[in-house]
Amino acid sequence: MYNIKTVVKLVGIPAVTIRAWENRYGVVEPGRTDGGHRVYSERDVEDLRWLKRQVDERGMNISQAAKLLKQTNAERRDEAGRQELVPEADNEPALAPDIRQLTFDKLQASLYDTLIQYRTEEANSLIDMGFALYAYEDMFHHVLVPILYRIGEEWESGKVSVAQEHFTSNMLYQRFHYFFRVLPVQSNMPKAVAFCPSGEHHQLGLLLFVLFLRKKGMEVVYLGTDMPLDGVLHVIESKQIRFVCVSLTGDCNLNAALGMLRHIVDEFPDIRFVLGGSAFSGGGHPYSGFVLSGDPAKWESWFKDQVGK
Template identity: 45%
Template structure:
């Protein structure tokens, strides 16, 4: 605990300024002794130090800094509340905790609560790490919201909002992994009509972690003009994902059309719909098993790179 003089000396803020910040903006609430003297806690000191840095380093005035401090505290409280709500709902192993996080995040996104969703995602990455958060939390939600939309359990707006939020979060990781300029670029897309891109995104991140530069086009990609893109970027590998069976003809047309134009082009074909092609695409067909992905990477991509 610090007296106002000690706080002033420690922080280099005049005592009169500290009093003004307290009374006018309520940025700190020091403890009062029986005699009425202010006593500042470590938390008070940190808040005052943060305010001072915002004013001096960011050129904010005290009212702006005070508003930012309030937002900062709210975010910290939200993180604590979410963490406690996830941890307190009974005992369980790490997977069960992640399942509870899936429910919390899906609920927040379904109700368009962006700030809460961001807090949950940040908490998840700090608790579980990159791989587990993507595999066990974010990708299951991408699949679930698509299924709920198809079954009438989610509106088109909920599906679009949830998908875009999660896709943007995932794409932000593309910039984390460095690319190897010696490795050929890969094109990743879903054919016309196909909106489910969770598997494609996950496979693209798998490639990025290996240093591959992935040109990610995502859902509902038209065929027209794709040949010009492939020529201009010298694309030799194309990843296509089709989950909706009704979109399989478009997926096959994509493959056959590109093979006609580029006989030496190679594919990675994923999604449940491609399972109905009777294996005619052989080693290009990929399951959701990452061991299958590794085999494609070693036997096809690296072998023909």
């Protein structure tokens, strides 16, 4: 147990701030000596250190950090209580991750487990916690997209059911579309349309690129997968599209996709393409100069060259 002077030295927070956080947000509950002086446990010290990091290093406000900390501690107590009541139950969920040690890998593992068990509320809570702790691009790149790749691979190998794959994919795709809606559009920016052509259903790389464009302030009409030509032409004309973003992984659909690009150029000679996916990146076609890799650093260079000037 530590007195408040020692805690101040250990965590680097002034005593008046510790008392304010304690009284206003209830982040710690120190004991009292016989003389009425506060005494803090090792857990209290750890909690205060974690809160300080969120405020100083991640720019989180204290009320938000305190809410996350209390939520996680409550989840840990609830889970511990359930495990104590049923110590030998099969498939008992693991303890909720400690928010102070919630790395991308730990968050990814915990979230995956909740999703394949259809635990909607817990999954949403973990996702919300991740977005509060990390930049949203990091959450997509290091947590949500790896889960989507994993669930797709495990569905193809028969390790998970169609229902599990659909539930997980729908939950996580909703987060993409939420950010597509709320990120502000800059009226002076050119507009883009993004889609996977007919026969193509792999959209993860394209979703990440659309998220990048939306962060930059571009309006992007996202058409999704298996998109036929007529609908694309209508969008280009009606929305005055400047950039057409296409992703293709299946080589079997490459010739049809190249024919689609030719039709677009015939109708709109000034259009600019952005092409991604393994089918396009193989080269040997007239549009190789428009291929962009999946490296976000390359996206930044492309944007500066093609849009930002």
